Amino acid sequence: MQTKYNTVKQAIKSQILAGAYEPNQKISSENELMKEFSVSRHTVRVAIGELVNEGWLYREQGSGTFCTDRSIQESRNQQSKKSIAIITTYISDYIFPSIIRGAESYLSENGYQVNLYSTNNDIENEKRILESILSQQTDGVIIEPTKSAFTNPNINYYFNLERTNIPYIMINAFYDELEPICLIMDDEKGGFIQTEHLIKHGHKNIVGFFKTDDIQGIKRMKGYIKAHRKYQIPINPKNIISYYSEEKRTKPKDELEILLSAQTDVPTGLVCYNDELALLLLDVLRDKNLKVPNDISIVGYDDSFLAEASEVKLTTVKHPKNKMGEAAAELIVDLVQKNNQNNKDNKEYETIIYDPELVIRKSTKKISDDET
Template sequence: MQTKYSIVKQAIKSKILDGTYEPHHKIQSESEMMKQFSVSRHTVRLAIGELVSEGWLYREQGAGTFCADRTTHQAHSGIVSRKNIAIVTTYISDYIFPSIIRGAEAHLSAQGYHVSLFSTNNDHEKEREYLEMIITQGFDGAIIEPTKSAYANPNINYYLNLERLNIPYIMINAYYEALEPLRVLVDDERGAFLQTEHLLNQGHRDILGFFKTDDMQGNLRMKGYLKAHRMYKVPINPKYITTYQTEEKDEKPVEKLQHYLNQTGQKPTAIVSYNDELAIKLLNVLRENQVKIPDDISIVGFDNSFLTELSEVKLTSIHHPQADLGHTAGKLILDLIRTQQKNNESAEEIKSVLYPTELVVRSSTKDITVKGKGLENIK
C-alpha cells in the first residue's frame, strides 16, 4: 500500500513527465496540494523535499518551488546517448509479436543499440508507466504499439512531452490520429477487403464478421469487410457483425458463434476473423459442434501467423510482414535519431510505411457456387 507522501510525490512527478509542469515553471502551492490530497503540510513537504533532492524540483527563497530542467540534469548525469531503444507493444510473448520484435531487435543490435522490451497488455496505465520510464531513463528513442488505438488516449501529454524533449518515437501496427506520428503499418482495410472478397467470389452471402474495435486495426478491418459487400452489391446483415473489446476477446466471440450455430433457419456459411488467434478459437467451437470445415462453413484469418499451419484444417489468411515490419521500424527510428543528432534541416524526409496485403489461400475455405464462378465479374 502506498504511503500518503508517496502518492503526492508520484502525482507531482507525473505532472512533470506529462508536461503539465514545464521547466522553471512554478508548481502548485503546499496549501493547494494539502487540499487536493487531503494530507498534512508535513506530508507535502516530505514529498517535495525528496523531489528536490532527486533533481526534479528546485526551490527559490521567497518565490516558491519550481520544476527543474531535466534535460540539463540528464546531460550532467551522463544519461543521454546510451544507445538504448525502448520497444513498447501491447503483448510480447505470444502470437505475431515475437517475430515483429526480433525483426526490430536484429537491425538495432547490428547498429550497436540495446533494446528494452515492455508490454502494456493493452492497458493505458501500463502505457503511462512505460512512457515515464522512457522519459526518465535516457532512452534515445522508442518504437511503440499504441494502446487501444481506436480511443482517445489519456497519455497524449506524455507523447507531446517526448516531442518537447526531442526523444523520437514511431508507432507500429496502429497510431494515435491526433499525434500524426511516423508509423509502420499493414493495410488492414485492404486486407479485410481481400478476406471478404475471397468468400464472396466463392458464392458465400451469409458471412459472419468478428472485429476487435478498441484498436484501429479492428475498425479498419471491419471497414474492409463492409466495403467488399458494398462493392459486390451483397446486402449486409447487421446481425452477422460481432464487435468486441480486448477484455472480451476470450468470451464474447465464442459465445456469439455458438449463438449463430444454435439458431434455426438460415445459417452463415463463412467467417471473416479479426486475426488468426481468434480464428483458431472459432475453429474449436465449430469442431465441438461437429461443423465441418470447409464443407459446412468457411473461415479466413488475418496475419498469416504460425497458427495457420497448426490446425488440422490449414487456415486461409492475410499475410502480415511481421519480421520485415519490425526491421523497417528499427531502421526508421534510427533514421530519426541520426537526423536529430545532425540537426540537418536539409536531410531527406523520413516517411511512414504502409505494407500492402495479400491473401494466402489454404484449405479452410470452399467454393459453394454451382459452377465455381462466384462474383468475379461483378464490380
C-alpha cells in the same frame, strides 16, 4: 499500501512527466498541495524534498519550488545513452515476438540496448510505461498504440516526448490526433480481400468478427462492408460481431454458437480479425460437428504460426512481422542519429503502408448456389 508522502511525490512526478509543468515553471505552493491532497505540511515537504534530491525539482530561496529542465541533465549524458524502448500491446505471444525479433536484431547490431514493455492493451499500463521511459535516458521509442480506436488519454505524455526531443514512431496502428510517423498494414484492404475471397467462392452469408477497440479492427470491418457493397450482397446486421480486447476469448465464441444454433440463415463463411481468433472459433465448429471447409469456410489474418499449426491450414492475410520490426528499427535509428547530430535538414519521413496479400490454404472452398 503507499505512504501519504509517496502518493504526493508520485502525483507531482506524473504531472511533470505529463507536461503539466514546463521546465523552470513554479509548481503549486505548499498550501495548495496540502489542500489538493488533504495532507499535512510535513508530508508535502518530505515529498518535495525527495523530488529535489532526485533532480526533478529545485528550490529558489524566497521564490518557491520549480520544475527542473531535465533536457539539460540528459544532454550531459548523451554520449552514454544508447537505448531504444519498444512498447507493444503484447510481448510473448502471437505475432509480437516476430516483430520484436526483427527490431532487436537491427538495433543490437547498431549498438543499442533494447528495453521491452507490454501494455496488455491497457491504457493505465501505457501511462506507467511512458512515465518510466520519460524518467530514464531513452534515445527513441517504437510504440504499438493501446486501444488505438479511442481518443488517447495519455496524449500529454506523447507531447512531452516531443518536447524533450525523444523521437517516436508507431507500428501496426497510430493515434490519429498525433499524426505520427508509423508503419502499418492497409487493414481496410486486408478486410476487403478476406471477404472478397469468400464472395468469389460463392458465399453470401458471411459473418465478420472484428476487435473494435483497435483501429485495425475498425479498418478491417470497413473492408468487409466494402466487399459486400461492391458485389451487391446485402449484409445481415447480425453477421457483424464486434468485441473488445477483454472479451476476445468469450464474446466471439458465444455469438458464433448463437448463429450456428439458428434454424435458418446459418453462415457458410467466417472472416476473422486474426488467426488467434480463427483457432478459437474452430473449437466451436468442432463442438458443433461442423467440418472446415466442407461445412463452413474460415479466413484468418496475419499469417501467424497458428495458421499452419491447426488441423486445418488457414487461408489468411499475410503480415510483414519481421520486416516491419526491422524497418521500424532502421527508421528510429535514423531519427535518433539526426536528433543527436542536431541535423536540421528537411528530410521528410513518411508513413510506410504494407500491402496485404492473401495466402490461400485449406480452410476455404467454393460452394454451389444450392448451398447458399
